[in-house]
Amino acid sequence: MATIVExxxxxxxxPGAEPVVDNYLTFTRGWKSxxxxxxxxxIGVMYLCATLGAFFVGGIMALIxxxxxFFPGKQFLSPDMYxxxxxxxxxxxxxxxxxPGIPAAQGNFVLPIMLGAKDVAFPRMNLGSFYLWVxxxxxxxxxxxxxxxxxxxxxxxxxxTTTNTSVILATTGVFILGFSSIFTGLNFIVTIHTMRPPGxxxxxxxxxxxxTYATAIIQVLATPVLGITLLLxxxxxxxxxxxxxxxxxxxxxxxxxxxxxxSHPAVxxxxxxxMGVISELISTFSRKHIFGYRFVAYSSIAIALLGFLVWGHHxxxxxxxxxxxxxxxxxxxxxxxxxxxKVFNWLATMYKGSISFATPMVYALSFIFLFxxxxxxxxxxxxLSVDIHLHDxxxxxxxxxxxxxxxxxxxxxxxxxxxxxxxxxxxxxxFSSQMAAIGVFIGFNLTFFPQFVMGARxxxxxxxxxxxxxxxxxxxxTIGAFVLGVALVAAVGILVRSLWTGAKxxxxxxxxxxxxxxxxxxxxxxNFATTPEVGDPYAVESVKWSDSERGYVKNPSYVPSKxx
Amino acid sequence: xSTADVVSPVTTPGEHHAHSGEGHDHGHGHQPHLAHHFxxxxxxxxxxxxxxxxxxxxxxxxxxxxxxxxxxxxxLYPELFAFGHLFxxxxxxxxxTVVLLVSSLTMALAVRAAQLGQRQVLIxxxxxxxxxAFVFMGIKYVEYTTKFREGLFPARYxxxxxxxxxxxxxxxHDAQSHGAAGHAAxxxxxxxxxxxxxxxxxxxxxxxxxxxxxxxGLTAAEQAMVDSVKVPANAGLFFSIYYCLTGLHGIHxxxxxxxxxxxxxxxxxxxxxxxxxxxxxxxxxYWHLVDLIWIYLFPLLYLIH
Numbered sequence: 091m092a093t094i095v096e097x098x099x100x101x102x103x104x105p106g107a108e109p110v111v112d113n114y115l116t117f118t119r120g121w122k123s124x125x126x127x128x129x130x131x132x133i134g135v136m137y138l139c140a141t142l143g144a145f146f147v148g149g150i151m152a153l154i155x156x157x158x159x160f161f162p163g164k165q166f167l168s169p170d171m172y173x174x175x176x177x178x179x180x181x182x183x184x185x186x187x188x189x190p191g192i193p194a195a196q197g198n199f200v201l202p203i204m205l206g207a208k209d210v211a212f213p214r215m216n217l218g219s220f221y222l223w224v225x226x227x228x229x230x231x232x233x234x235x236x237x238x239x240x241x242x243x244x245x246x247x248x249x250x251t252t253t254n255t256s257v258i259l260a261t262t263g264v265f266i267l268g269f270s271s272i273f274t275g276l277n278f279i280v281t282i283h284t285m286r287p288p289g290x291x292x293x294x295x296x297x298x299x300x301x302t303y304a305t306a307i308i309q310v311l312a313t314p315v316l317g318i319t320l321l322l323x324x325x326x327x328x329x330x331x332x333x334x335x336x337x338x339x340x341x342x343x344x345x346x347x348x349x350x351x352x353s354h355p356a357v358x359x360x361x362x363x364x365m366g367v368i369s370e371l372i373s374t375f376s377r378k379h380i381f382g383y384r385f386v387a388y389s390s391i392a393i394a395l396l397g398f399l400v401w402g403h404h405x406x407x408x409x410x411x412x413x414x415x416x417x418x419x420x421x422x423x424x425x426x427x428x429x430x431x432k433v434f435n436w437l438a439t440m441y442k443g444s445i446s447f448a449t450p451m452v453y454a455l456s457f458i459f460l461f462x463x464x465x466x467x468x469x470x471x472x473x474l475s476v477d478i479h480l481h482d483x484x485x486x487x488x489x490x491x492x493x494x495x496x497x498x499x500x501x502x503x504x505x506x507x508x509x510x511x512x513x514x515x516x517x518x519x520x521f522s523s524q525m526a527a528i529g530v531f532i533g534f535n536l537t538f539f540p541q542f543v544m545g546a547r548x549x550x551x552x553x554x555x556x557x558x559x560x561x562x563x564x565x566x567x568t569i570g571a572f573v574l575g576v577a578l579v580a581a582v583g584i585l586v587r588s589l590w591t592g593a594k595x596x597x598x599x600x601x602x603x604x605x606x607x608x609x610x611x612x613x614x615x616x617n618f619a620t621t622p623e624v625g626d627p628y629a630v631e632s633v634k635w636s637d638s639e640r641g642y643v644k645n646p647s648y649v650p651s652k653x654x
Numbered sequence: 655x656s657t658a659d660v661v662s663p664v665t666t667p668g669e670h671h672a673h674s675g676e677g678h679d680h681g682h683g684h685q686p687h688l689a690h691h692f693x694x695x696x697x698x699x700x701x702x703x704x705x706x707x708x709x710x711x712x713x714x715x716x717x718x719x720x721x722x723x724x725x726x727x728x729x730l731y732p733e734l735f736a737f738g739h740l741f742x743x744x745x746x747x748x749x750x751t752v753v754l755l756v757s758s759l760t761m762a763l764a765v766r767a768a769q770l771g772q773r774q775v776l777i778x779x780x781x782x783x784x785x786x787a788f789v790f791m792g793i794k795y796v797e798y799t800t801k802f803r804e805g806l807f808p809a810r811y812x813x814x815x816x817x818x819x820x821x822x823x824x825x826x827h828d829a830q831s832h833g834a835a836g837h838a839a840x841x842x843x844x845x846x847x848x849x850x851x852x853x854x855x856x857x858x859x860x861x862x863x864x865x866x867x868x869x870x871g872l873t874a875a876e877q878a879m880v881d882s883v884k885v886p887a888n889a890g891l892f893f894s895i896y897y898c899l900t901g902l903h904g905i906h907x908x909x910x911x912x913x914x915x916x917x918x919x920x921x922x923x924x925x926x927x928x929x930x931x932x933x934x935x936x937x938x939x940y941w942h943l944v945d946l947i948w949i950y951l952f953p954l955l956y957l958i959h
Contacts, residue, residue, distance in 0.1 A: 207691065211691075212701070276708045277705075280701050283701075285691075285701070314718075315718065318717070319719055325894075325898065329811070331808040331810070331894035331897070331898060333891070333894055338810060339809065339888025339891045341726065
């Protein structure tokens with residue numbers, strides 16, 4: 091492999107020279123130095139901008155949907171347009187934002203630095219996966235332009251093989267996005283396996299890396315199945331292969347099996363990295379070693395593996411056999427064990443900690459609250475009898491938004507605010523940022539909690555209209571959606587504003603002991619001039635506050651304990 | 655690989671290999687083909703190797719969806735598979751199997767040559783491998799075009815021509831006489847009909863010009879045989895699965911040709927040394943997997959009882 095293209099004279103760092111003034115942002119200039127960069131940090135930043143852009147688009151669609159639902163009856167969307175809108179909201183949010191959000195954007199930036207490495211194992215593949223994301227996004231946009239899409243993000247057959255909307259364009263886009271996801275996961279697994287620094291054993295890795303590793307396993311093992319499913323769907327539409335078409339002898343339920351074999355594990359692609367972020371945040375902002383490190387680490391792997399065995403719980407009403415439904419129900423409940431282990435360990439970490447309510451911690455606390463609700467309501471849906479009643483109602487919508495949005499998005503914001511000083515070298519305004527975080531929490535609950543109630547009372551999902559008795563809940567939900575929208579724009583706006591007005595960030599503003607806080611903010615092009623010394627990632631006593639540095643510095647009196 | 659090996663900053667490439675003599679050529683600070691973020695050739699090689707194995711895992715899972723569909727439909731409709739496979743040409747399938755096995759051997763020899771630094775052997779073995787891949791695709795082309803001509807399309811467009819059905823009738827007849835008249839007789843009949851079918855239209859026109867033929871171009875006896883064939887419902891589903899599996903495999907062969915060609919160009923440029931041969935090995939592993947998938951496809955599709 092060739093060495094990196096830009097400025098090879100600087101690679102390897104310059105030990106003993108004056109403090110590094112060059113950083114990865116200013117290392118090279120011009121748009122080409124970004125478009126063709128192989129630097130994981132720049133690729134991470136590009137992913138961040140791209141996924142946030144997708145999130146914005148998906149969010150606008152959500153607000154349009156909620157506005158339409160403010161009153162019963164038709165307001166401004168035809169039922170057909172409504173179908174297009176919720177389909178694209180789901181597809182954009184799932185494939186363009188949540189799945190790549192934390193691993194590809196924040197993981198790309200942080201993972202190699204956490205390992206004390208210069209880059210991921212395959213930098214060119216990393217850039218390639220970003221451009222695959224871009225192409226996938228272009229296909230999805232093309233699908234919107236050329237006829238839209240009204241199948242729901244799940245593309246269920248036989249409707250998806252008969253509708254005249256642009257299913258082929260959209261599924262091609264998702265197919266490409268799948269490869270983007272596979273390459274990210276593959277890259278991370280190899281990087282974690284082969285590029286750990288001396289002294290960093292598996293059980294000295296930050297938990298974010300464990301979570302990313304578990305995520306990557308799912309990305310590598312599940313995504314290809316989605317790929318082949320979508321290819322079969324494309325072939326079904328293009329040349330009528332009939333595998334999913336009952337009138338040709340095919341089986342539409344087989345499509346559901348294939349689809350959920352990917353898409354249920356994909357739920358853990360979304361939540362596992364979020365859990366990794368939360369493990370970092372809780373320990374750092376409680377100024378306490380993470381409680382039960384090994385349990386948290388193993389629970390990530392357990393979730394990843396169990397996640398492969400539960401896809402059938404999406405098909406309790408699709409006519410699968412009673413025996414398999416019972417097995418899937420049982421296995422679904424088993425996922426709650428490792429999830430609960432994580433929550434208990436986070437709570438135990440906070441116990442008697444010195445808790446700071448900095449913005450990332452506000453998000454982390456929101457996460458625990460919202461994820462717990464999302465997880466516990468998942469048990470309702472995993473129970474066979476209750477699911478018959480709740481299937482395809484707003485209860486399901488509320489449940490997965492609590493996990494996906496209350497979990498993943500909140501952790502994404504927590505991670506973003508946590509690593510923002512590292513990424514940009516700027517501190518954001520703490521108070522306004524905390525207020526935005528609280529606004530997100532309130533807006534979120536106002537949006538989705540009423541949906542549990544109306545779902546339990548029978549409001550079906552994916553309907554453009556409803557009976558008058560649901561009006562109150564829909565109006566609460568719509569008001570909440572706008573509060574949430576404003577708070578989210580504010581939260582991101584405060585961060586962006588810090589680029590111009592923020593104070594310069596110290597290397598370690600929060601007092602964390604993981605390696606990414608040992609290099610300067612923003613990091614130099616090669617991250618570290620020499621491979622850093624590895625210690626316990628959660629030995630928060632190893633750093634102490636320094637007024638002159640306005641950040642944390644090495645604690646000279648720290649003696650590593652034998653326990654960890 | 656031990657962690658100490660990975661990070662030792664002073665590791666010279668030669669230390670990791672038996673062929674340290676060749677290694678010294680590149681040991682002067684500038685190490686060609688060693689990416690800046692790796693500490694040593696060994697770390698780079700290990701990363702690449704793990705990467706390609708993971709990629710192969712994704713490939714296996716990619717095909718697994720289709721194999722799963724195969725199993726589901728074979729269990730649901732065994733008669734479809736028993737009927738559909740009559741139209742596949744076992745001889746061509748067997749030749750292709752041998753061709754791919756040979757290509758796997760030459761690929762393995764190419765990897766060995768790269769490790770030993772035998773550039774000429776490496777180049778010639780890669781050329782043979784690519785040639786085998788082209789032979790495979792050529793035979794596949796013949797098979798596909800024959801099927802298209804016989805109207806053997808995927809489910810929705812499945813419309814076998816009378817000739818195709820006549821061929822199937824002969825095959826069914828053979829299978830029955832096989833049991834009754836003993837091995838030798840059955841085998842002879844089989845060969846005769848196989849030749850008949852492979853000649854297609856022109857053979858028919860020549861052989862039966864003196865007999866009266868109907869609108870299908872068949873004699874009354876042949877038409878009776880065709881009529882005796884019971885085409886199971888949804889018979890086209892077999893061909894859907896056949897085209898999906900062999901088509902996806904064919905795409906992988908084409909990708910393999912591209913990858914091996916890339917390796918060939920780099921070999922001609924002399925990029926590979928006993929120290930740096932990773933890409934040859936990675937492409938080799940990919941090629942073996944593509945061969946292996948065919949080893950499963952051949953019996954699953956062509957050799958059904």
